[in-house]
Amino acid sequence: MREVDVAIIGAGPTGLFAAYYAGFRGLSVAVIDSLPEAGGQVTAMYPEKMIFDVAGFPAIKGRDLVANLVQQADSFGPEYLLGTQAEKLSYLDDRPVLSLAGGESLHCGAVVVTAGLGSFAPRPLPAAENFVGSGILFFVPHLADLVGHDVLIVGGGDSAFDWALALQPLARSVTLVHRREKFRAHAATVDRVRALPVRIVVNAEVTRLHGDGAVTGADIVVKGGEVQTVPVDTVVAALGFTADLGPLTEWGLALDRRHILVDSAMATNQPRVFAAGDITEYRGKVRLIATGFGEAATAINNAAVVINPDAHLFPGHSSDVG
Numbered sequence: 001m002r003e004v005d006v007a008i009i010g011a012g013p014t015g016l017f018a019a020y021y022a023g024f025r026g027l028s029v030a031v032i033d034s035l036p037e038a039g040g041q042v043t044a045m046y047p048e049k050m051i052f053d054v055a056g057f058p059a060i061k062g063r064d065l066v067a068n069l070v071q072q073a074d075s076f077g078p079e080y081l082l083g084t085q086a087e088k089l090s091y092l093d094d095r096p097v098l099s100l101a102g103g104e105s106l107h108c109g110a111v112v113v114t115a116g117l118g119s120f121a122p123r124p125l126p127a128a129e130n131f132v133g134s135g136i137l138f139f140v141p142h143l144a145d146l147v148g149h150d151v152l153i154v155g156g157g158d159s160a161f162d163w164a165l166a167l168q169p170l171a172r173s174v175t176l177v178h179r180r181e182k183f184r185a186h187a188a189t190v191d192r193v194r195a196l197p198v199r200i201v202v203n204a205e206v207t208r209l210h211g212d213g214a215v216t217g218a219d220i221v222v223k224g225g226e227v228q229t230v231p232v233d234t235v236v237a238a239l240g241f242t243a244d245l246g247p248l249t250e251w252g253l254a255l256d257r258r259h260i261l262v263d264s265a266m267a268t269n270q271p272r273v274f275a276a277g278d279i280t281e282y283r284g285k286v287r288l289i290a291t292g293f294g295e296a297a298t299a300i301n302n303a304a305v306v307i308n309p310d311a312h313l314f315p316g317h318s319s320d321v322g
Helices: 013-024 040-045 062-074 158-167 187-194 246-250 289-307
Strands: 002-009 029-033 079-082 086-092 095-100 105-113 119-122 150-154 173-177 199-201 204-210 217-222 227-231 234-237 241-244 259-261 273-275
Touching (some): 002 013, 002 095, 002 289, 013 062, 013 105, 013 289, 040 062, 086 246, 105 289, 150 158, 158 173, 158 187, 158 234, 173 204, 204 227, 273 289
Parallel strands (some): 002 029, 002 105, 029 079, 105 273, 150 173, 150 234
Antiparallel strands (some): 086 095, 095 105, 204 217, 217 227
């Protein structure tokens, strides 16, 4: 069993800022995430999307925000345990013990849960169930990989239309297919896509993918039974994600549906366990990245006092410490 001052569960923006702040407080840190790379939902769902409500950045890509947060935290050398899951919470000598999926255990001074929506998985594309080959994406890690491709986007939500906006200038063609006539996406975004040379097919479904080893085409069945076959190099299945708190539901945490209840110190009902970011719930909660940053600092500073009762809750200003 290894010792660590603070274990942070979730490597999204809130967790990464918590890692920085724990290092700033002189605490050793382990960051745990079931995804194989840092960034959480931002990396998995919209790495190339512009974010406009992060303080100090008029606009910043999701990927760049994550890179900056990792760089900021790296000044204190946090340990990353990625591609693994914190499965069990127990206590030894009144301190939390986290049992990880790989069999390792961490004896912690405190735990900070910054798991966002919990573990999440993309909703499958039915037409791809029996397709054996490449070319099926649920998000686009690198836009440049699809330069010159015939891209088929399936979905009618914000993600589908965001990908259409981002890919249209790069791809050879973009076709968007939605099974209904009305879209869930923001109306202004829909209007922007309609103004571009993007083919939008409504009241339709993708029923079959063609190709041997890679996607080469797709059958689209429109209302009335007409079948259209289009050339395709890449399918982006923007059908949303299902979220699950997973083992967290067995930790004895007070929950409100899929969120962890916390007090003004970001403390949960379990000793030495704090939470911050989208996974938390309290009266007046606003789920924004900007809110998560403040909650991360609050959680870490309160955890620091729990770990060392002689420590001060307010650490001073970073500009004074250097």
